[in-house]
Amino acid sequence: xxxxxxxxxxxxxxxxxxxxxxxxxxxxxxxxxxxxxxxxxxxxxxxxxxxxxxxxxxxxxxxxxxxxxxxxxxxxxxxxxxxxxxxxxxxxxxxxxxxxxxxxxxxxxxxxxxxxxxxxxxxxxxxxxxxxxxxxxxxxxxxxxxxxxxxxxxxxxxxxxxxxxxxxxxxxxxxxxxxxxxxxxxxxxxxxxxxxxxxxxxxxxxxxxxxxxxxxxxxxxxxxxxxxxxxxxxxxxxxxxxx
Amino acid sequence: xxxxxxxxxxxxxxxxxxxxxxxxxxxxxxxxxxxxxxxxxxxxxxxxxxxxxxxxxxxxxxxxxxxxxxxxxxxxxxxxxxxxxxxxxxxxxxxxxxxxxxxxxxxxxxxxxxxxxxxxxxxxxxxxxxxxxxxxxxxxxxxxxxxxxxxxxxxxxxxxxxxxxxxxxxxxxxxxxxxxxxxxxxxxxxxxxxxxxxxxxxxxxxxxxxxxxxxxxxxxxxxxxxxxxxxxxx
Amino acid sequence: xxxxxxxxxxxxxxxxxxxxxxxxxxxxxxxxxxxxxxxxxxxxxxxxxxxxxxxxxxxxxxxxxxxxxxxxxxxxxxxxxxxxxxxxxxxxxxxxxxxxxxxxxxxxxxxxxxxxxxxxxxxxxxxxxxxxxxxxxxxxxxxxxxxxxxxxxxxxxxxxxxxxxxxxxxxxxxxxxxxxxxxxxxxxxxxxxxxxxxxxxxxxxxxxxxxxxxxxxxxxxxxxxxxxxxxxxxxxxxxxxxxxxxxxxxxxxxxxxxxxxxxxxxxxxxxxxxxxxxxxxxxxxxxxxxxxxxxxxxxxxxxxxxxx
Numbered sequence: 001x002x003x004x005x006x007x008x009x010x011x012x013x014x015x016x017x018x019x020x021x022x023x024x025x026x027x028x029x030x031x032x033x034x035x036x037x038x039x040x041x042x043x044x045x046x047x048x049x050x051x052x053x054x055x056x057x058x059x060x061x062x063x064x065x066x067x068x069x070x071x072x073x074x075x076x077x078x079x080x081x082x083x084x085x086x087x088x089x090x091x092x093x094x095x096x097x098x099x100x101x102x103x104x105x106x107x108x109x110x111x112x113x114x115x116x117x118x119x120x121x122x123x124x125x126x127x128x129x130x131x132x133x134x135x136x137x138x139x140x141x142x143x144x145x146x147x148x149x150x151x152x153x154x155x156x157x158x159x160x161x162x163x164x165x166x167x168x169x170x171x172x173x174x175x176x177x178x179x180x181x182x183x184x185x186x187x188x189x190x191x192x193x194x195x196x197x198x199x200x201x202x203x204x205x206x207x208x209x210x211x212x213x214x215x216x217x218x219x220x221x222x223x224x225x226x227x228x229x230x231x232x233x234x235x236x237x238x239x240x241x242x243x
Numbered sequence: 244x245x246x247x248x249x250x251x252x253x254x255x256x257x258x259x260x261x262x263x264x265x266x267x268x269x270x271x272x273x274x275x276x277x278x279x280x281x282x283x284x285x286x287x288x289x290x291x292x293x294x295x296x297x298x299x300x301x302x303x304x305x306x307x308x309x310x311x312x313x314x315x316x317x318x319x320x321x322x323x324x325x326x327x328x329x330x331x332x333x334x335x336x337x338x339x340x341x342x343x344x345x346x347x348x349x350x351x352x353x354x355x356x357x358x359x360x361x362x363x364x365x366x367x368x369x370x371x372x373x374x375x376x377x378x379x380x381x382x383x384x385x386x387x388x389x390x391x392x393x394x395x396x397x398x399x400x401x402x403x404x405x406x407x408x409x410x411x412x413x414x415x416x417x418x419x420x421x422x423x424x425x426x427x428x429x430x431x432x433x434x435x436x437x438x439x440x441x442x443x444x445x446x447x448x449x450x451x452x453x454x455x456x457x458x459x460x461x462x463x464x465x466x467x468x469x470x471x472x473x474x475x476x477x
Numbered sequence: 478x479x480x481x482x483x484x485x486x487x488x489x490x491x492x493x494x495x496x497x498x499x500x501x502x503x504x505x506x507x508x509x510x511x512x513x514x515x516x517x518x519x520x521x522x523x524x525x526x527x528x529x530x531x532x533x534x535x536x537x538x539x540x541x542x543x544x545x546x547x548x549x550x551x552x553x554x555x556x557x558x559x560x561x562x563x564x565x566x567x568x569x570x571x572x573x574x575x576x577x578x579x580x581x582x583x584x585x586x587x588x589x590x591x592x593x594x595x596x597x598x599x600x601x602x603x604x605x606x607x608x609x610x611x612x613x614x615x616x617x618x619x620x621x622x623x624x625x626x627x628x629x630x631x632x633x634x635x636x637x638x639x640x641x642x643x644x645x646x647x648x649x650x651x652x653x654x655x656x657x658x659x660x661x662x663x664x665x666x667x668x669x670x671x672x673x674x675x676x677x678x679x680x681x682x683x684x685x686x687x688x689x690x691x692x693x694x695x696x697x698x699x700x701x702x703x704x705x706x707x708x709x710x711x712x713x714x715x716x717x718x719x720x721x722x723x724x725x726x727x728x729x730x731x732x733x734x735x736x737x738x739x740x741x742x743x744x745x746x747x748x749x750x751x752x753x754x755x756x757x758x759x760x761x762x763x764x765x766x767x768x769x770x771x772x773x774x775x776x777x778x779x780x781x782x783x784x785x
Contacts, residue, residue: 020701021635022778059334059476063633082337091328097262109254110336112247136265152332398713405706409696418692422685423713426720462716470709473630 010035010160010190011056015065018051018214025051027214028065033207038191040201043211044238049194052211053162056192057085069160083111086158090168092145093152096138100129100148103137104155111156123151127181143174150181161185163193167200198234202227212237251338255346256353262323263354269319273312273358280308281369288370297370302435304370306391306428308362309355313395314416316354317403320347325407330475340472344400348464352396359388377441380449384438387453391431394460398423401467404474427463430455485764488757495754500606503747531591535729537582540564546592552584561590601665606747608658609735610755612680615651616718618644618759619687623715626708638704641711642694643766647759649687656684667731676732679721686714 011033018026026048033039041049054060056067058078067074072081087093094103101120108116124130127147137145146166153161167175182191182204195201202208208225210218210233217237218230263269284304288297324330324347333343363384399420406416434452437445534540540548541564548571550557557580559573570579622644629637659677664670671677693710697703725732740748 020633020704022774022781023700057335059331061633079337079339082335085335087332087335089328089331091331093328093332095258095262095323095329096327097266097323098258102258102261106254106258107332107336110251110333110338112250112337401709401713405693405709408702408706409693410698411696415693415696418689419710422682422689422717425679425682426717463713466713466716470630470712473705474709 009033009068010037010070011039011192012068013056013065014067016052016055016062016067017064018048018055018060019063024214026055026062029211029214029216030065031209031216031219033190033192035190036187038186038204038206039193039209040205040207041192041194041209041211042196042198042201042234042237043217047211047237048214049211050164051214053087053164053192053194057087057162058082083156084158085160085162086153086156087162087164088146088150088153088166089164090166092137092149094137094145094148097136099134099136100124100140101133103148104151107152108155113156119155123154126154127151128177141174142169143171143177146170146174147177147181150178154185158189160190160192163191163195165194165196167195167197198231202230210234210237247337248339248342251336252342252346255333255343256349259320259323259346259350260353269316269354270357272319273316273354274361276315277308277312277358277362278365280311281365284308285369296374298374298376298439299436301366301371301439302432305363305366305435306432308366309359309388309391310395310421310424310428312358312362313351313355313392313399314420316358317351317396317399317420318406318412318416320351320354321400321403321407322412334476340475341468343475344468344471347400347404348396351400352392355392355396356389359392363388376439380438380441380445383449384435387431387434387438387449387456390453390456390460391427394427394456394463395424397460397464397467401471401474404471423463427456427459430459481764482768485761485768488764489761492754492757492759492761496607496610496751496758497754499747499751499754500603502750503603503606503744506743506747531589533587533589537569537585537588538564538566540569540582540588540590541566543590543592546590549589549591550580550585551587552580553586601662604658604662606751608655608662609748610752611651611658612655613752614755614759615648615655616722617756618648618651618763619683619715619718622648623711623718626711629704629708630712633701635704638708639770640767641708643763643770645687645690645711646766647763649691650762651759652680652684652687655680672731674732675724675728675730676721679717679724683714683717683721686717690714 009032011031013029013031016026016029017024029048029052041052043049051060055062055074056069058074058081061075069081070084072078072084074081095106098106101124104120104123105116108120113119121130124133127150129144129148129151132140132144137148140148166178170178191204193201193204202222202225206222208218208220208222208230209216218233288295324333334340402419402423403416406412406419409415430452432452434449434456437448437452534543540550540561544561544564546561548559548561548569550569550571557571557573557578559571559576559578561569562572562577563570565582567582568579569582569585570577572578622641625637625641625644628634629641659680660670663672663677690707690711694703694707697706724730725734
C-alpha cells in the first residue's frame, strides 16, 4: 500500500490558512512530511491542532493555501482522498445501539469494501474482539471501544492515519493494547497524532510539530530535537494562551 | 460510483431501521406522545355542545398531532448521529453528502408514516365514531398524509441537523420548524378536511390542497438538498 | 469609515424629511379621501377613495359599513332594494320606498351595495403613506438579507454574514413597525384588532421566521457554524416573503390591494415620495449599524493584538 505511493512526501502543506473574519485558526502553516513518518502535533488549547487535522481530513476547507495528502488535494480530490485516510479519535465514532460486527459492516458498506464479512472478521480478530462481536457496543468498556474504533479506522486499509488524542481516557491496559496495535502497523503507514502528552508524543514520533496561535513554532525530525530545548519551547507556547 | 452511492444509501437506511427495531425508542416515544395528544384533545373538546361535529376539526387535530410528534422523532434521529461523533465518521467516508441527506430523510419518513398509520385509526376510534364518513374519499387520506410527511421529513431533517448542534436543541427545533411548515400545514389540513368531509364538492378542494403540498415539497426538498452539504459539514 | 457614517446620517435626515413631508403634504395636496377601505372579498374594489361605486359584499355583516347607502339584498329567491337604515352582525334593515324591511343576516344569499362616496372623511387612510412603505421596505430588506446569506454560503466570508445579520435586524425593525401600524389601522377600518386573513397570517409567519433567525443565532456557539446555519435558515425562510407579498392578489383577501391606476395623481406622487424616503431611512439604519459592527471588530482586533 505505502509502497505504491510514488510521491516521497505523505503530507505537503503550503501556507495553509483557515480564518473567519480576523480570527485565524490556522495562519500560514507550511511543512512537508515524508511517507511512513509519525508526526506528533503539540500545542496549547486553541492553537489550531484540531483545525489542522480537520482540514487535512477534508472535514473543513482551507480559506487559503493548499494541502496535499498522498498527492491528493484536500479540496479538489476530497472524495477520492477519503479512501486513503483513517481517523482514530478520543470519541469512538461508533453507534452504541449496533453490535460490534454491525458497526464494522456498516462502515465497510460506506467505504464500498469488497467481501465485507471477510474483512470485518479479519479485523475483529486483530483487535481481539471476535468473542464480543455480537454484543452492542453500548456495553463495551472504554478500552474495547477504542480497539473497535481502531478496527473501524483500518477497515479500508488507509495509508495515512490521523490520531486525535487517542490516549485520553484510556486505562493503562488499554493504552498497551493501543500501543501494540500502532506498533504493528507503524512501518507501513503515515501517522499524524494530536497529543497533550509530551512524553508519549515524543516517544512515538519521527517528526514533531508545535503549533501556537495557528502558526508553526517548531517543525523538526525527532533526531534533531534536543529534548530539554523542546520542552522549554513547548512550555513557552502554552504561556501564549489561547489564540 | 452510482452503485457505491446505492450501497451507502441502503446501508444507512438499514442501520437506522435496525437500531430502531432494537431500541424502539422513536416509535415508542412518538406513539406515546400521539396518544397523550389524544387525551389532551379529549379534554379540550369535552365542553363542546351536542351540535358539535368532530369531522369539522378532525383534519386540523390530526396534523397538529403529526407535526408535534414528528419533531420528537427528528430530534432523536439526529441525536443518534451526533452522540458519539458518528456523523464525523460518516463525513470521513467517501460518501456524497446528498446520500446522507436522503438516507436520513427516508429513515425519518418511514418512522413518521408508521406513527401516523397508528394515530389515524386511534383518532377515528376515539373521536369519529358515529360520524358518517364517506369511505371512498377517506381512501385519499393516506395520499395527502404521505405528501405532507415527505415535506416534514425533508425540511425537518435539515433543521434537526442544525438544532442538534445548538444549545437548547429541544426549544430551537420548533421555533425554526413550525413557521417554515406553515404553508404545508395549510394545504395538508384543507386537503385532509376535504377528504374527511367527502362528497362531490370536496374533491376539487382536495386536489388543490394536494397540489399546494406537492409544490411545497418540491421547492423545499430542493432547497434543503442544496443547503444540506453546507450544514452537515459545518 | 467616516464618510460611510456621514452618508448614512445624510440619508437618515433626507429620508426622514421625505417621509414626513409626503405624509403631511397629503393633507394639503391629496386631501382626506371621502371614503376609505371597506371590507370586501373582491379585489378591484378594495381601494377606492372617492366617486361612485357598486360592489358585492362577501358577508352580510359587512353591510354595517354601508349604512346610508343603497343596497340590493337577495334572500332565498327574493330581492329587496332600498337604503340601509340600520345594520348589525345579525340583521340589516332597509328602507324600501318607505317600507322598513328587516332581514336576518343568516338569510342573505348575496348583497350588492352602491352609492357615491362623498362626505365621509376617512382619516385612517392616512396611515397608508406610512404603513405601506414600511411594509414594502421590510420585504426588500429581507430579500437583501437572503441575498447576502446566499453570498455567504458561496464565499464563506465573514463580511457577508455581518451584512446579512444587519439586514435581518433592519427587517425585524420594519416588520415591527408594519405590525404596529397595521394593527391600529385594522381596528379603525375593520373594527377588530386582528383577523386571520391571508396577508396578515403570512406576514405574521414572516415575523416569526425573522425572530427564529435570531433565536438560532443566539443558540449556536461556534461563530462560523452560527453564520452558516443562520444563512441557510434565512434562505429557507425567505420563501414565505413572496407568498405573503402576492397572496392578496391570488386569493380573496380583506387586505386592500393597490390596483393599477387605483391612486389619484396626488396620492400616487405622495406615496412614491414616502417610499423613497422610507428606503433612505432603511439604508441609513443599515449603514449605521454596519459601521458600529465594523468598529466593534476593530476594537476586538486591537485587543487581541495588545494581548499577543
